[in-house]
Amino acid sequence: MMPDLFELGIDGTLQLARCLSASALDPTSSITFGLSGPSTSFYSCLCDELLSQDPGSFESVIADTVSHFTKSLSKCDTVLDGGGGSIEGGIDGGGMVIVSGLKELCSHKKAAACLTRVPSFLLPAEGSEKSKERVTPPVPTLPPGASAQQQRFFRMVQAMSAGRSGYLRRSGPALEKDTLLGLVLRIGLPMENPAVSSSFQNAASRTMKDVKQGIEGMRRQLRIYQDKCNELVRALVTAGADARGQVMNWIIDALLVNIGADAMRPDRSKVSNAQTLLNLAVVLLKLCEPFISDEKKSALINPGFASFAEGHGGVFITMGDNAVPRLAENPVMPSEPYKPKNSFIPQCFFFTARALHLSVVSGSSYHMGILRQVNNTAWQLRQRNENAQSDPNFNHILSMQYANEVSLLAPEMIADTLRFLNLTARFLVRIDDSQLALMPEHFVDDICDLTTFISRVEPKTMQGLDLGNIFKMVVKLLSPKYAHTVRNYNLRAKLGDVLYEVYLPPNVDGSSSVPRSVSCDPLTGGQPYLLSDASAQETLAPSLLLLYGEVEHTGYYEKMSHRAHIAALLKYLWESTEHRNAFRRITQNKESFIKFANGIMNETNSLIASVMEKLPEIRRVQVQMANPQQWAALPEEQRETITSRHEENERDVERALPLCNKTLQMLGYLNTDDDIRNLFLLEEMCSRLVNMLLHVLTKLVGSKGLELKVDNPENYNFRPKEMLRDLCAIFASFSSAHEFQVECAKSGYYNTDLMTKSVKTCRKLNLLTGESMELFESLAEKVKTASKHVGDDDALVADAPDEFLDPLMCTFMKDPVLLPTSGTVIDRSTIMQHLLNDPVDPFNRKPLTVDMIIPATELKEKMENWLEEKRSAMSTQGV
Known part of the structure; x- marks a missing residue:
């Protein structure tokens, strides 16, 4: 076609692109509308005619038409932008109109297939010369007439760009700048865009109703755009095997070049922006919709895909720097070839799981950081008696929070994500153990992270969703059988957190806002999963006792939070008849239970020591600050030092006391069972239990008890009356045990005045009633009797030979x-107690276990003979 002869044909492909985009505004008069269906439309007939005359020209026309869409898309940054119609060769309308045009172009399957063959559809192949080329973007310049906020933003962008070295042709930035689907998916409502964040200016002084209206308005526009993206991708994958293969290749590229998107601080010169990855996850979730709720179709998810490198293209590689860790350590790779009944469903499932990991999971972690920053800034302003509403820094952080929530917490996306996670959990529960070991570890990690995140920040969106499979997965993976499969202690701790945050019924622990429907099984008449699930009844109690010890490895502050959750769960299970048999079975494994009990006492001793040391310090500073003249007289530097230390003490006490309270409660209810109580009375346990209980009692009712009377104790979860009640109830439950009475008599913490005062306080405050009060009151007299026997025994062995004495305890x-x-x-009880905390010989630090210990039978016989002679001698002397 000669341009000078047919002038109107010069911009024919641009006119075609504009006509296709116009379908979004008036579908019935568009060129893709056919009275008898799309195949009878003008556009379809045009495509068929071009194909019949010259297939090469057809390819060229489609490629040129796509280039106009690409050029216009590059001018759009958000769904709020007006599009590229104002530029030469542009298309009128914003991103939604442009993507609608692309979708209409793909209404003809041959055209859709052509689109996937344009050179810009895929990134350069990995390892190619072009993939190594570096693009250096120009430094942005300030537009004329820019507002003050825009000027600040551009200065920030210029500063950030100054040190950049550009990006590679095969990278995350290249994906969203140079490929068609990347250009489509990069458009959204990114929080860092001024058009988005400026919508929440002065956020602190606005009503929540106003803020929510702004968020919902933006979400509506974003959802419309994402729906168009879904339609475009669906049109491509249904255009034939070749087109579908190209789309999957693009998705593989997208996941590979964004391998670093899950880092705490992603390198923006290597990975795509968060909006691109979020939109990719949304599109993939929609591709999974047909099989998420269809068990027959979801059964076609073949676990072998994770180990089939040719299929996943390296997305789930197990070697090298970019290796994706598996659940089990060194799992055995499958020997059978990968032969799925359906190849598309496994692709969609596994790629969606990976995309969620790189987008929503990473985004949730980032958002929690923003929330912490908001809370911390607000707290600092309150401490300085400053107004948060007028503070520019606080308003800026709050506006970023709201801007991020527009995309990240969109209700439909959250619901789709939770449904997919429930499907993933069902898949993990049903596959056999050898296949489970080969699954990417982040599948389980992401289920935990996202369900707990949503339960904390947007629990209402969980209403009406079935998350029963997630519960079944958690119970299965926490069970002792799978302790070696799920070997990561942090991940096991997260499994426990999911039970607490999501499945502990609301109001049980006074903190959850998760709808009750989530924690209850509709198939059992609405009973909580924790009580009605058969597997939970069998394994959950011992699993949680095991987990209580395992979280020791997660970090000092983290373990306190995890153990507080576990303690609340154990209390709930203990109070149900459904789990009582499981608790009884726990006592059959004496060694495991002693380790758990030892962990409880270690934790309580540590927490009590910390709390009882810091509460008096908090009290002293409160008294000091309550005197304005005395406080003002101190040098400013000294005041800052005292305040900093005071705030640190407050935070430590706030963290420690919830677990301290729950641990004492757990000791109380566990020891109402005779079998469990007998285990606490073993030699290696009883003395430690007694000393711990008496130490706490001394702090609460002893001579320095007034030092604990801080202002506003509820702010620190300090409830001394409840703590004393729980403590005295434990004393009451053990008061009839001879071993307990003897250890009280031996303890350096015990004195008669302390016990007398404790009994009086209990009666005065009505902390114990009935039989419990009588048992507690009787303990003092029983200890007095035991003290006489202890004294007699001490006198008997006062001159014992050194070889009869324990080398560590001198007893x-x-x-x-x-x-x-x-x-x-050494005495057996001494070494047993030592080995609970440190599995080495205390005299040379060599590894030592209980089964290696040898009874010293000859020495024991010698000691018994010596004792018999001493008793006979004393009897003869009339002592």
């Missing part, structure tokens, strides 16, 4: 044993 040994690693003889 007369009851059951001497030989440590083969050092050749030392």
